[in-house]
Amino acid sequence: MAKDRSSAGDPSRTLALLWREPGGAPAGGRGPRPGLSVDAVVRAALELADAEGLDAVSMRRVAQQLGVTPMTLYTYVPGKAELLDLMLDTLFQRMPRPVDAGAPWRERVTAVAEANRALHLAHPWVAALPATRPPLGPGLIAKYDHELSAFDGLGLPDLDLDAALAHLLDFVRSTARTALEARAAERDSTMSDADWWEANAPILAKVFDPERFPLATRIGAAAGEAHQGAYSADHAYEFGLRRVLDGFAALIAERAAGE
Missing domain, CATH: 1.10.357.10 (Tetracycline Repressor, domain 2)
Structure with a gap:
């Protein structure tokens, strides 16, 4: 898939999310769900990728993993392309x-x-x-x-x-x-x-x-x-x-x- 590579998402949003700057998450819609965070979304995606491979990682599957709706997930991460960069950078930090x-x-x-x-x-x-x-x-x-x-x-x-x-x-x-x-x-x-x-x-x-x-x-x-x-x-x-x-x-x- 074209998005299964790094830096395939929106550059501004991706960089804001990577450095946790204001404006990294999509604007509008419902507010953040208590107890959920960008880091929690990334951890769930990493667990899926390590267990089943990158093809198993989708916004829907990650949402299921976290027990939320896909629309809730978009409050934190714009899409899979940006999520992939977050996953990689998290591994690099570790x-x-x-x-x-x-x-x-x-x-x-x-x-x-x-x-x-x-x-x-x-x-x-x-x-x-x-x-x-x-x-x-x-x-x-x-x-x-x-x-x-x-x-x-x-x-x-x-x-x-x-x-x-x-x-x-x-x-x-x-x-x-x-x-x-x-x-x-x-x-x-x-x-x-x-x-x-x-x-x-x-x-x-x-x-x-x-x-x-x-x-x-x-x-x-x-x-x-x-x-x-x-x-x-x-x-x-x-x-x-x-x-x-x-x-x-x-x-x-x-x-x-x-x-």
Whole structure:
């Protein structure tokens, strides 16, 4: 759906809601219901998204969750697009801030990666969202400022700092999405990777002809034995993160040398 991305709602209302400024909720209609709040609406929507996925989140379903009518809900949030930004920013505010300023830079950057991977794996719907227009709320701004501190003091220009963080977060998001897809495949098939490979061993033995495909057979067998399946999300993340860090180290050295 077009609205299942960040920053798809009315910018003024969304920003007012994110920063809890007056005028964030729609004007007119009945007044706020005692005991209900924007935060309560967001919590209910988050529970739905985590339990059933983002497709389950609608103004009607959230209203049912809260025991109110959909029209009552619109007193607090204009629609699903704005609600989605509120949900994301709330998660960003809840994230741990693990960066230790005194730790080596690789440890600092790794801590940022780990925190974001944990976010995606705990809330799978987040990894599936387009991320080019994140909600500019207090949660995102605090997250951005904190995560940039992992790269601070490395002698990198500001544009490199921004690009390095974006590259790291793109890597984490990509590997998290693949991990979630693997998890979904295992759940839907009711078979682990090891079980699947064992069940299909006879036909796979015919397909993987070592004379026709020597590299695929040798390397595929080695990877399969190591991972007990065709793919290991943890290995892919750990291997990739080391390569990302090595790339940052090369960039730092280049900038220090004036290149």
